[in-house]
């Protein structure tokens with residue numbers, strides 16, 4: 001876990017930010033200017049050209065652009081992509097980082113994981129150097145989040161909590177966090193209490209961040225490589241993976257996806273070819289509670305694209 005966690009209403013407002021920080025965000029000035037004035041941050045640089053599923057080239061470009069500018073701290077302000085860029089940059093330069101999620105789902109502010117694209121392929125990386133020095137989780141950023149982003153983020157957090165619960169790397173402590181996260185997130189969606197999402201996503205990050213996600217996430221990357229948002233692709237992928245694994249969360253996860261009205265997924269590439277892309281993803285597959293063969297992957301993909309697994 002990050003050494004310092006500031007949580008709750010006004011936590012981003014009350015925090016004392018270091019001078020000469022570099023803020024990294026995916027959002028546009030009309031939105032982040034409001035955020036920055038709430039945070040009361042002064043004397044900063046800002047880089048706002050990060051796009052979803054950030055590429056290594058973007059990270060190298062930022063590194064070059066701010067070299068010699070005496071940047072004291074990176075501040076990742078936004079969704080998973082802004083935070084992942086910060087994590088990788090900080091590993092390259094050794095400059096500390098503060099991570100502030102504004103959509104609540106990836107739990108990236110709590111984990112040692114980062115997803116970065118190399119040659120247009122998303123790659124999951126893990127490094128102790130990716131851990132935030134400070135994480136700030138403030139529900140202030142929640143209102144105004146578009147429905148699509150909210151539901152994709154919630155789906156990601158629930159997939160992470162339940163896959164993390166089932167992971168071979170889990171232990172009683174990670175299971176405790178994953179279970180509590182799932183209960184809270186399920187309550188948030190099923191009973192229309194979005195204000196619970198930041199806390200649920202944070203607990204999910206602590207839980208899966210110390211165990212790992214599994215088959216559902218492994219299956220999802222071939223869909224995100226074709227442009228489907230991460231959380232969206234997990235609605236079907238994690239449902240089918242939970243069925244395959246006989247997960248205790250299969251029915252509950254599916255019910256939440258039904259409530260969020262996710263549609264079935266399509267895949268352009270042949271299933272066999274997609275399975276070849278998924279099989280080397282040992283970081284996810286080796287931690288799956290049941291061994292997975294290439295035939296199993298093809299079968300799971302078939303279920304995802306040829307039937308509607310959410311019915």
Ligand SMILES: [Zn+2]
Nearest residue numbers: 106156160230
């Ligand atoms: Zn995820």
